[in-house]
Amino acid sequence: MGSKQSSAAQLAAAVTEVLGVAQLPVRLRLWDGSEAGPPGAPVIRVRSPRAVRRLMWAPGELGLGRAYVAGELDLEDDVFATLAALTSSGRVGSAEPTTPLGVRARLRLAATAARLGALGPDPAPPPEEVRLRRFGRRHSRARDAAAISHHYDVGNDFYALVLGASLVYSCAVWDSPATGLDAAQEAKLDLVCRKLDLRPGARLLDVGCGWGSLAMHAADRYGAQVVGITLSREQAGLARRRVAEAGLADRVQIRVQDYRTVDDGPFDAVASIGMAEHVGRANVPRYATRLHDLLRPGGRLLHHAIAWNAGAFQADPDTFIARFVFPDGELLGLADIVGALEATGLEALDVEALRLHYALTLRAWVDRLEKNWDAAVAANGLGRARVWRLYMAGSALAFETGRMGVNQVLLQRPGGDPPPLRLRDWR
Template identity: 55%
Template sequence: MADVAARLTALAEGALGAPLTVRIRAWDGSEAGPPDAPVLVLRHRRALRRLLWKPGELGLARAWVAGDIEVEGDLYEALERLSGLIWERPEQPGGLRPLDAVRALRDPAARRLAREALTLAGPGLPPAPPAEEAARHGGVRHTLSRDREAIHHHYDVGNTFYERVLGPSMVYSCAYWQQPGGTLEDAQEAKLDLICRKLSLGEGQRLLDVGCGWGSMVLHAAQRYGVRAVGVTLSTEQAAYARKRVADAGLTDRVEIRVQDYREVADGPYDAISSIGMAEHVGAAQYRAYATVLHGLLRPGGRLLNHQIARRPQEREERYRVDEFIDRYVFPDGELSPVGSTVALLEEAGFEVRDVEALREHYARTLRAWVANLESHWPEAVRLTSPGRARVWRLYMAASALAFERNRIGVNQVLAVKTPTDGESGLPLTRESWLTLTT
């Protein structure tokens, strides 16, 4: 077992068909690879067993969450260099598919790589997944009860933890960076105000915020635009936090927070509906029903602002779910669709889509700000949750920032109107009214 790092490097390069661009430090203290590259530290041979039993993204993620591997140096650079092994999965001329070589056992080179990997990993059953992994459920996704369980896994991990990550705004969606030197709080306020202006909110109107989180949108709309707002969430921790914020602001007569599924809302009509970072939880099979429910809750002429992450279109539409690591550790049952599919389904439900604004670069910058917040409060974040949970959030936010930067995923604000039969949408002829932050 001498010089494990050199053997691991040779193994990875054999699978990749190209030089490895990160340095490896193995559990025996040996190192190999480019001297100035980020270091991938394998603390235990158990990390290799995780990769062999689940080649690709999930095995690597489990090893990370469990603390079996670590990165020394710039995490973003390390993920960038590893992206071909994990997400992009390019076919290398003369090489084997990254991290799937051990599966191609009919290939002699793959059999050799598999034998070498098994020797290094040592005997033993596959390690148990880290405790932070979501329980797997059978049956139909996106029932009311299963959606509540999924939301509980992600959002009910402690409001103080989220305060440290999100900052004072407590907004958990893409910010809107109007100024190059602006703060995260400035950018989140600008995003909330942009949505209010797109919805043309005004004194006395009724606003429904679907997936209201910690209440930031309904508070902003009530304080700045005088609306009467209802926020619904499936997270009991979020609801308790939001209700306290509403009470502290003296707005209990104007803002109501409910623990309620959007499918259970029955007190329309509303003048406007905001859905900010919530529709990713709806599911492809339920999306038309989601759009129909929201359409039915609006008055004629009412507006919907749907703010949603989108994946890139694929030749075959068989995979709507998010990446396996995200599905297991971050957003269970989450699904991403192309923006074109979202627009089509909204219009099939009766909406007239009037505007689509892409904010991809804004989300990359937002995620980097959240990662910086988490890293600056790291000991407290670990204490508030667990080492594994904090590692999940750091990995998913850093990897997501790169995914937005590389145009693997995007995020869009879709403004839609329940246009009356007379065709009067009520929208201004130009966008100027949306472009300047209200003071």
């Protein structure tokens, strides 16, 4: 008679079926000390049967993510190596819906849970998870404000630890991996200002202004008059303090305002950086028209947004990113956003792909988070720190593998002075 399988071996067999792979890509170490999986593979410590119960109720990345955020799973090795192994299955780390787990696999998982003493009702989600149904109609102003608050109003001290002195929460521009995060972010801010051809006295609208870094750079270095808008009250409060401390209050105004309600155009330039991901596919034509209408004839728009490169994108409310990080976030392909902007009459002058720059940026943010881990946990709790670690590392891998990209598109409203014959003098 063969010996009874260890708890780890039983769970490994079930997880292999959940992931849809021939061999488990990680090694499991369970609460009873048993282990299973390839020697030398990244180790996931399963601290509690409750983690198995979460996986039974939500097979795939959502169940695994909930267990990690709740502290029922730990990653014992490098987070990038562990996630790279898991995402090779296709059931983890995708922003799209995956094929539902079959009945046979679900029954096997339930049987394994029963043998491991993990059967029971669906555990309550960690408090860091957001339930979208609480917010009302998708992409209404109220729901957008709630979704933005969920992500950005988690404590300015926490973001400062992750982002560094620049307080810029979008892709930096790197000369090389050795550039350093702060210098790369300053280079990005300056590149935006040069692309927009900002001059003293020019009116700039910064849509989704964050903590005011671009607004301050444009006002201080280029003499622009800037209006920055955000839906995050915590961002706006800190941005106003930074503006005042820099002596720029006469040139920078920070508002808590939806882009749909801005009515004091026209502006000489508009920057939308890392904001379009929150707009929603159905609202993109209206969004593009609004940006067009806020520009004066001849004015420029710098549109900086993440793009989904891995085929057709369908938003899924049950991914880890949707539940914990970016409620209602939707990614478009580059052609979709350029087409929508051009449909308003804007002329595309230049497109610059920055995919690998975002991978470097995200790795720098994860490095800062891990080096400041105790302070980050003290600032905003262990669960939130775990969410940010998981999402930023997973996003870095998505940029490195080409599933996601990020692009700066420069456009101009017809009328006014024509663009120069050669535009790349900002390099």
